[in-house]
Amino acid sequence: MDAGxxxxxxxxQGVLLDSKVVTFRExxxxxxxxxxxxxxxxxxxxxxxxxxxxxxxxxxxVVFGTKKKPTEHRNGADDDVEMTSSMPxxxxxxxxxxxxxxxxxxxxxxxxxxxxxxxxxxxxxxxxAAHSAKDMALLxxxxxxxxxxxxxxxxxxxxxxxxxxxxxxxxxxxKGAATNVAATPAGTKVTRKEIKSAFSKPAPxxxxxxxxxxxxxxxxxxxxASSSAPAKKPTPSLKRGGSANSGIMQAFSKAATMAKKExxxxxxxxxxxxxxxxxxxxxxxxxDSEMPQPKARAGTGRKxxxxxxEELRRMMEEEDEDEEEEKAPSPEPEEEPPASxxxxxxPAEIMTTTSDGRRRGKRKIMRKKQIMDDQGYLVxxxxxxxxxxxxxxxxxxxxxxxxxxxxxxxxxxxxxxPKGNQGSIMSFFSKK
Amino acid sequence: xxxxxDVLHSGLLQKPSGDExxxxxxxxxxxxxxxxxxxGKDLQYQQQFADIYFLRLTKIKPSLEEVAxxxxxxxxxxxxxxKKVERVLDVRQGELCWxxxxxxxxxPAKPNILxxxxxxxxxxxxxxxxxxxxxDGLDSVMLEDESxxxxxxxxxxxxxxxxxxxxxxxMGTENANGEFDIIDLKFANLPPQPERWELSKSxxxxxxxxxxxxxxxxxxxxxxxxxxxxxxKKIAIVxxxxxxxxDSSYAMELNLLLEFLxxxxxxxxxxxxxxxxxxxxxxxxxxTSEIKAVEEPTxxxxxxxxxxxxxxxxxxxxxxxxxxxxxxxPTIPITLLPGxxxxxxASYPQQPIHPAMFPKSRAYTSIPGAAEPGWLDTVTNPWExxxxxxxxxxxxxQNLDDIFKYVDSDDRLGMMEAMCRWRCSxxxxxDTLWAYPFQDDEPFVMKECPHLYFVGCQPEFGTTVISGxxxxxxxxxxxxxxxxxxxxxxxxxxxxxxxxVKFTA
Numbered sequence: 001m002d003a004g005x006x007x008x009x010x011x012x013q014g015v016l017l018d019s020k021v022v023t024f025r026e027x028x029x030x031x032x033x034x035x036x037x038x039x040x041x042x043x044x045x046x047x048x049x050x051x052x053x054x055x056x057x058x059x060x061x062v063v064f065g066t067k068k069k070p071t072e073h074r075n076g077a078d079d080d081v082e083m084t085s086s087m088p089x090x091x092x093x094x095x096x097x098x099x100x101x102x103x104x105x106x107x108x109x110x111x112x113x114x115x116x117x118x119x120x121x122x123x124x125x126x127x128x129a130a131h132s133a134k135d136m137a138l139l140x141x142x143x144x145x146x147x148x149x150x151x152x153x154x155x156x157x158x159x160x161x162x163x164x165x166x167x168x169x170x171x172x173x174x175k176g177a178a179t180n181v182a183a184t185p186a187g188t189k190v191t192r193k194e195i196k197s198a199f200s201k202p203a204p205x206x207x208x209x210x211x212x213x214x215x216x217x218x219x220x221x222x223x224x225a226s227s228s229a230p231a232k233k234p235t236p237s238l239k240r241g242g243s244a245n246s247g248i249m250q251a252f253s254k255a256a257t258m259a260k261k262e263x264x265x266x267x268x269x270x271x272x273x274x275x276x277x278x279x280x281x282x283x284x285x286x287x288d289s290e291m292p293q294p295k296a297r298a299g300t301g302r303k304x305x306x307x308x309x310e311e312l313r314r315m316m317e318e319e320d321e322d323e324e325e326e327k328a329p330s331p332e333p334e335e336e337p338p339a340s341x342x343x344x345x346x347p348a349e350i351m352t353t354t355s356d357g358r359r360r361g362k363r364k365i366m367r368k369k370q371i372m373d374d375q376g377y378l379v380x381x382x383x384x385x386x387x388x389x390x391x392x393x394x395x396x397x398x399x400x401x402x403x404x405x406x407x408x409x410x411x412x413x414x415x416x417x418p419k420g421n422q423g424s425i426m427s428f429f430s431k432k
Numbered sequence: 433x434x435x436x437x438d439v440l441h442s443g444l445l446q447k448p449s450g451d452e453x454x455x456x457x458x459x460x461x462x463x464x465x466x467x468x469x470x471x472g473k474d475l476q477y478q479q480q481f482a483d484i485y486f487l488r489l490t491k492i493k494p495s496l497e498e499v500a501x502x503x504x505x506x507x508x509x510x511x512x513x514x515k516k517v518e519r520v521l522d523v524r525q526g527e528l529c530w531x532x533x534x535x536x537x538x539x540p541a542k543p544n545i546l547x548x549x550x551x552x553x554x555x556x557x558x559x560x561x562x563x564x565x566x567x568d569g570l571d572s573v574m575l576e577d578e579s580x581x582x583x584x585x586x587x588x589x590x591x592x593x594x595x596x597x598x599x600x601x602x603m604g605t606e607n608a609n610g611e612f613d614i615i616d617l618k619f620a621n622l623p624p625q626p627e628r629w630e631l632s633k634s635x636x637x638x639x640x641x642x643x644x645x646x647x648x649x650x651x652x653x654x655x656x657x658x659x660x661x662x663x664x665k666k667i668a669i670v671x672x673x674x675x676x677x678x679d680s681s682y683a684m685e686l687n688l689l690l691e692f693l694x695x696x697x698x699x700x701x702x703x704x705x706x707x708x709x710x711x712x713x714x715x716x717x718x719x720t721s722e723i724k725a726v727e728e729p730t731x732x733x734x735x736x737x738x739x740x741x742x743x744x745x746x747x748x749x750x751x752x753x754x755x756x757x758x759x760x761x762p763t764i765p766i767t768l769l770p771g772x773x774x775x776x777x778a779s780y781p782q783q784p785i786h787p788a789m790f791p792k793s794r795a796y797t798s799i800p801g802a803a804e805p806g807w808l809d810t811v812t813n814p815w816e817x818x819x820x821x822x823x824x825x826x827x828x829x830q831n832l833d834d835i836f837k838y839v840d841s842d843d844r845l846g847m848m849e850a851m852c853r854w855r856c857s858x859x860x861x862x863d864t865l866w867a868y869p870f871q872d873d874e875p876f877v878m879k880e881c882p883h884l885y886f887v888g889c890q891p892e893f894g895t896t897v898i899s900g901x902x903x904x905x906x907x908x909x910x911x912x913x914x915x916x917x918x919x920x921x922x923x924x925x926x927x928x929x930x931x932x933v934k935f936t937a
Contacts (some may be wrong), residue, residue, distance in 0.1 A: 126446035140684035164695040
């Protein structure tokens with residue numbers, strides 16, 4: 001019974017260890033067995049586990065048959081006295097349609113449910129779980145994911161085994177159809193999982209994995225922010241924070257109004273300080289695609305409607321923002337300061353001495369400062385300040401003050417204004 | 433009554449047996465859609481709607497006159513013989529006569545375009561009235577043709593369903609008030625019914641000479657040998673799937689429906705029955721329109737482009753529906769009718785949903801201009817075609833729902849029957865059912881009697897068989913909304929017997 005051992009092991013892993021809901025389709029897919037065999041495997045697993053320890057595994061059954069009191073379908077001709085009398089041609093409608101029922105029943109209700117049946121044509125185990133299947137929505141989610149297409153796989157390529165095949169199926173061959181089909185699910189896959197990971201309540205086991213994800217996620221973001229484009233990152237996030245006006249964003253809106261000026265840099269800083277607080281709004285789209293995908297997913301609930309709407313709104317706003325930014329940079333004047341300083345930087349440099357090939361002087365820089373605000377959050381603010389320097393080559397940036405200071409690249413000798421902040425294209429057109 | 437003992441250790445409730453399960457093959461679908469309701473590409477909307485009524489009357493009048501003639505020929509009441517008059521205006525006071533014309537229902541609660549125009553209401557929203565019918569007897573029935581209009585009175589009116597646009601023959605006399613007091617009225621009754629396999633036979637005739645011989649041999653008998661076998665074959669009809677981005681309360685039932693049609697669930701015996709379902713027909717309302725009923729006043733300025741709130745659009749429903757279709761299509765061909773909620777035009781006849789709505793499933797649709805119907809056939813609503821030899825007429829329910837508003841009754845099957853007897857599948861178009869202003873053809877007139885007539889998106893299931901004077905038999909089916917009843921309708925394509933499967937989770 002090595003085959004038997006294989007599926008027992010698979011099911012024990014899935015149901016008991018990962019506390020997932022395992023449907024026959026999942027078994028069938030994972031072990032490459034026929035659907036019907038998978039149903040028997042689930043049954044066998046349920047039986048043997050509950051012999052060892054009653055109540056260890058709960059299953060749901062699918063029952064197909066006719067109910068004892070067939071839902072008497074209203075027959076129009078019966079209560080249609082007027083018509084039948086008026087239409088002598090109409091035959092007295094004695095046609096009652098046979099009504100079948102296909103029910104999904106948790107095992108504890110099976111016995112009662114069966115009493116309603118007159119005839120059972122078919123019964124089998126649908127799914128197994130370590131707990132009673134109270135929430136059918138949870139099961140629906142699992143069941144849906146057992147379908148190829150919902151996993152983002154190309155189910156058109158025909159790699160899937162169908163119980164009923166259709167030899168006459170026709171498809172049209174289109175150029176680029178394959179890429180289209182492949183691309184669409186891939187994109188949705190990411191967003192789907194990403195939502196899931198934020199929604200970690202029902203599954204204790206995978207949530208550990210997610211902790212790692214959370215921890216690892218801010219890292220690339222922070223790197224990106226500090227190394228490549230220091231000004232780019234904060235600007236859009238400020239806008240998003242400032243303009244979001246409902247839902248989760250509301251929690252942040254207070255802070256946003258209080259410290260609008262401080263906001264830009266707070267974004268990269270907060271994740272390292274207290275990552276759980278920022279988690280709900282972490283999905284900036286581009287960042288999340290970098291995060292490792294948690295493989296274990298079962299048990300996570302269906303993504304709620306609110307979250308989906310929220311996601312949608314955020315997406316839409318982002319788009320709108322981009323446009324608005326082009327045509328109207330004024331609505332939030334606070335966003336200007338981070339954009340302007342680099343432009344003024346050059347004249348702010350004051351030379352005091354230029355002797356023996358060395359330059360000494362003071363220049364104005366933006367200093368980063370971390371403070372704890374009244375709500376107990378660590379925020380990083382930028383402050384203008386003077387810094388003295390002494391150097392032998394004219395444009396060498398100082399490595400003096402703050403260790404984490406990113407303004408260094410911006411302070412390079414050449415005019416790096418437009419590059420340093422891609423925030424507003426309007427600065428390009430402004431009178432000089 | 434079934435007990436647990438009866439079912440235990442049987443079938444799939446036992447250890448894996450190790451038998452190699454046999455692969456099932458789905459029955460082939462013999463399917464010829466008709467283009468009755470396709471509008472073509474170069475649509476004009478400049479013309480008036482009156483032509484529809486004119487065309488309808490001229491199409492139905494000859495056969496209705498025949499019916500009326502045979503019924504009322506030589507009828508003598510008092511000492512007067514009923515005679516036929518050509519036009520409504522020719523009805524004279526005190527003369528017993530009969531006339532064929534179009535019914536117009538004058539109802540205060542009915543939306544009225546003239547009223548809208550006179551009150552300067554140019555943005556017409558679809559009417560939300562539940563019933564046009566009013567209890568207080570203010571409604572009146574008129575009979576009109578291009579010459580004029582006359583009010584109908586008489587008890588006989590209460591016996592029938594009458595709606596705007598149906599063609600009747602009425603016999604009576606005009607009374608002192610100028611009303612037409614009618615004694616009897618007639619409908620055209622069921623149109624001639626094509627014999628089974630008519631379309632496929634005519635298409636085969638030209639191509640296959642071998643078939644031709646057999647056909648000539650037994651021309652008049654049932655062509656069993658040349659017709660494909662349909663023993664046990666079924667089609668599944670479902671409507672109102674209403675895939676939603678927000679309401680997932682019946683997601684599991686939808687999933688069970690999917691697995692049922694795929695043949696994934698149930699045991700080998702039941703699966704082989706499922707394999708007999710040769711086609712799935714989706715009769716409208718596959719996608720919900722997520723209308724945000726309440727706008728939150730506290731919300732700050734929404735970002736709108738051209739007045740359109742882009743956040744209001746949710747792609748989720750159509751994506752879910754596409755997933756559903758693409759999952760099913762490898763094993764079963766699908767005919768898809770648009771419905772009230774679907775992304776198609778609002779006016780009758782609704783044109784096919786564009787395949788671009790289904791990025792995954794569109795590979796199964798036909799190439800534009802191809803003669804062969806697509807594996808996923810997005811069709812019009814109403815739609816006519818030949819399935820397994822039977823002539824099938826189907827709609828997504830707007831025509832019936834609109835008739836329902838006219839009459840004081842809940843008998844939807846009776847209304848379906850009435851439509852067949854009127855020979856008109858959408859009589860209330862263009863009065864209260866929005867429709868395209870046809871000029872040359874009035875496709876809603878039933879030229880040929882269907883064998884199977886289904887109407888989708890109905891509150892509950894119902895079915896009956898009606899028969900006509902020339903031996904026509906029509907199976908009428910009210911297809912319930914899946915979102916309301918979780919039911920799918922199976923029609924046996926040999927006997928046209930109907931069964932339902934209800935999903936509960």
